[in-house]
Amino acid sequence: MDYKTVLTTCAYCGCGCGLYLEVLDGRLIGTLPSKTNPINEGKLCVKGWNIHEFVQHPSRLTKPLIRKNGTLTEASWDEALDYTASRLKEIKEAHGSHSIAFLASAKVTNEENYVIMKFARAAVGTNNVDHCARL
């Protein structure tokens, strides 16, 4: 029997709401808004309330998938990165850099979002960068 609450910050958008994740025997079982956090003062939106669900969800992608003959197939990171790099290069050469767009994520750090922006602008040469928090 091991129940604990872990104080953390919501990863769904940039507001930075404080919340407690409830952990029972190593599994996330619930979310509670932090009453003492000065940002959200004990309140959450519908996404924040359910944030414990995605972390250990069985449908969560943990390995790269490549569509082969119409079927998504598990691949190694090396294979996936090589494939993506070569296809991006082909598409850029055939159709120009503005035929490519990048979608960043709210669930990663500022630094990772910076890197994808830099990659889009400096390496690929497009300003087509957007973010999943534009809801």
Next chain:
Amino acid sequence: MMKEQIQEHVKNLLAEGRIEGFLGLRQQGTDIGPHLFKSADELGDLSLGDRQDPGDSRYPLDKILSRLAFNYPTDTFGVLVRGCDERALQQLFTVSMLHRDRVVPVGFACPPELAEAHQCWKPFPEALVAGEPSPGVVGGEDAVGSQLGLLGKLQEWFDTFDRCVKCYGCRNICPVCYCHDCTLEEAALLPTGEIPPANPNFLMTRAMHMVGRSLCIYCGLCEEVCPADIPLKSLYRLVSKIVGQEAVTPEGLAARQETAGQSVDKAAAG
């Protein structure tokens, strides 16, 4: 002072092996959150949920407890309770979400100003370990409720409901919401397919559900958690008056719980 009394009491409960753990509140820096205390060493960080003002950091400990009990049905836990928390315990005993033999409430009294602010008629639990019981507010009416009324100002209430962002916080935080299939997720109450989506119209449904079934214990956690500042507790009080049954007003609920407690005790004794 109250805190020291509670710490001492819980320390003894743990030492005597009467409880597996004590579900209370813990202060870490400036943050206060729920915590399951399993040893006396941890009790130094115990908090009663008062950060700047009395009772400004309350959490639905009974609700958390019912989940622990679901996973560990034969264990006995201690739990920190105010008057309202104890009322929630009674409700959860009644619907068998918790077993009264496996819960050891450790209670403390709320100060008069908190009772006044929440218009609480019984701001102290029966299982009082610390604090002086204050009399509570009988037949009270909160400021928002008396200002708005209900039937005469229905349109104002529905305009207020339009602020709802469908976070389900009121249901999620509620210590006595225990249904597996929740009415608030009923497709008929949630118009979909249009952008922007229409506001959900389940707040009155929830009011009838909570009040009509005498579930609401008027703790006010729903009102505190609402990001749209919808005065839900005021709404429930007004609905309880309109439904008009003695049993669903705060005072009627108090009487009903006393009777229920006695009959259960009698049954246990018999």
